[in-house]
Amino acid sequence: MTAHDLTWDLDFDLRDHPSEEFIQTLRRTHPTEREVDRMLTRKMRRRSGPSYRRPTLEEMANHLHSFLTHQLGERKFRVSDLHWFTGGVSKIQIGFTLEREAEGGGTRSDRMVVRMDPSEGSNATSRAREYELLSLVDGVVPVPKTFFLDAEGEWFPEPALVYAFVDGVTKPRTTESGRISGLGTQFGPEYRARLAPQYLEHLSRLHTMEVTGRSFRTLDVPAAGSTQAAEWMLNHALRCWEEDRGEDSPLMEVAATWLTRNLPILDVASVVHGDFRSGNFLFDQETGEIRAWLDWERGLIGDRHRDLAWITLPTMGHYDSEGCYWVCGMIPLDEFFDRYTAVSGLTVDPDRLRFYQVLGCFTIIVSTMASTYRIARLGKSHQDILLTRVEGLVPVISRQLIDLLKEKP
Template sequence: MQTAVETTGSVVGSDHPTEGMIEAGRRRFPTDSASQIALDLKFRRRGGPIWMRSTPEELSTALTKFLEKRVEGDFAVTDTRWLTGGASKIQMAFTLNWSEPGRGPVADRMLLRMDPPETLNATFKQTEAELISAARGVLPVPAVRWTDAYGDEFPEPALVCDFVDGVTKPQTTKTGQVSGLGTNFGPELRAKLAPQFVQHLAALHSRDVSDVTSDALVRPDSGTNQSALWRLNFERQIWEQDRGEDVPLMDVAAGWLERNLPVTERVSLVHGDFRSGNFLFDEKSATVTAWLDWELGHLGDRHADLAYCTQPLYGHYAEDGKTFLASGMLPREDLFEQYEKASGLTVDPARIEWYSVFCSYYAIVKTLATSYRVARLGRSHQDVLLARLEGVVPVLVRELGQLLEKVV
């Protein structure tokens, strides 16, 4: 007879996943080795203490000790301050006064980006850092300076990158209050941002990735369905450990996704969260200054990003009340057409269909399962926001059901 502690997916059982439960998930739903590191960190750390607020002074002390091992000569950390925004990370801006080789004495604004005890998005900081570095020179991203991938020197895993100026939404808008969802940029700003949105996505996907591979950034085989299977199994492991209830529709969706895994003919850099709310822009010049939030990024199929950024949750209707704008930018078909011209790559409707179902599936994993579990256990500084995200579950379930009606 199984006990509650051994029952994957039970209300009690997933509060403290055992090594046996974690290993069972690995065997049942195998994913790539780097993604598995992220999952293992997530599940193993769950049994630790709840989130406790760190003061800027405490993090500054940890940061100073961290930098002492990496910066030669004298330096000083000043101007520390918390940053708000997002649904997952703890962020502290600071100025590093130091002498960088080749530049001399400088005062660089930087950002410490650290996980809470458990985050909405299971991530491995080394993977995140390498993805951002691979994207540099292709689209605007902050330079990553250093990482503490396992939380050996900070309270939790963290990375340090350059600070980039910009905003995620117009200062006058009242939309996009929750993690940038449904941000309305307005006609004038939209007309300037939308071409950059498409160009950056095209540039990211058309970058040659033959030189991009490591233990932290595993490349799937092209000409196989390996990429789709890895992404699906990653989410299925999370669903089994985080959910607090059975949802038959999720079983139907997972079964259809597994039976219809698409082949990836070309491996690309995939951002994983490419949408409004995850880029900074200068409001005066309407220039995108940086793409952020790479924790869901991987090497895989470009259609994952294309389907994701056109999900209904991230867009809104234009001023005519009839035209739906993907990510608040432009109509879905216009986005695909401009993307094909900019990238030289085709948009495959069959793969868009599969990844649209997948995106809808894992949006429910994040909201109904992970948000519930993390908020319930007090594992994040954003527990109120995570609980609020659960409010979109009925909409997401309806969308998933409608998608499945078309394909099952």
């Protein structure tokens, strides 16, 4: 369903203070996964609240102390080296060291990270889901060890998870590329040779994990042989568009209609990271070993083509001086799918890939043209300047979307 089919007032400023009728209409119009629905509903019900105010380190220390007292019970502990982490578009991250009594006796010390939402992020995502995904894939691909979860923001200002700090870098220290969230990082020949095989192996392990028949707290498993996976993702994007946008867009109307008419059938449900690109993994500068995959906020169980389409969009990599496009800065596009198939044993369906590339462009425009606009307008995030800057991606992504829609079946 598109904007002109809906019955509420199209005064876009009303989205600053959404009514319960508005929220419930969107829930009915764009049904999606239970946890996604819960997070989007929470976002909209809280939108009329105050703008973001960055807590002080002293305030965060108090929140953390209360939370750890609750988590650790009678065990003694000490927090030290509390500090902010820079970077990140949609989440707030704080590092610290926790010394505590070990369950078997003695003491242990761990460097940890608090990962928390601002008042409203450019992606309304679930820390509980991120925690569950990290726990699910631990041992399958390298990820930080999870420690604690405040799923509802009972102890912190917003929902938060606590996981292990991992040493590493997101890009070679010698490159000036990839400054915005790791996009377009140029690794160079030496690091490409080391990172690319690991990258393909980790992606393959995720996509070949068996999830059918398992039960999860925050993850819904779409049925194979149905369009459920695509419907959930499309409805998620459409709902965010209607919740956040500040203007009409004929291109988005056309794309929404095309997506609705071309929902693909899922063959097998896979773990999908959702943003499996440079900037979202840490590697050892000396050895080139990937130490941890981060930022699971877009993760879900669905169609592997969602990952494949996202990471092969032009904005996720770069062209070299000879015109070769490097997927996430590591693998030539003309080799990528063959190498992925060889490692994973999974096929790549061109039609499903195109659908998820269109949906990927649509989702990026939703995030940059609608969500970041609304968040910056209302002062809901610590990254309002950066969010305003990334709105400049809209013309580039729109051109990609137009080209994809023009492709012949």
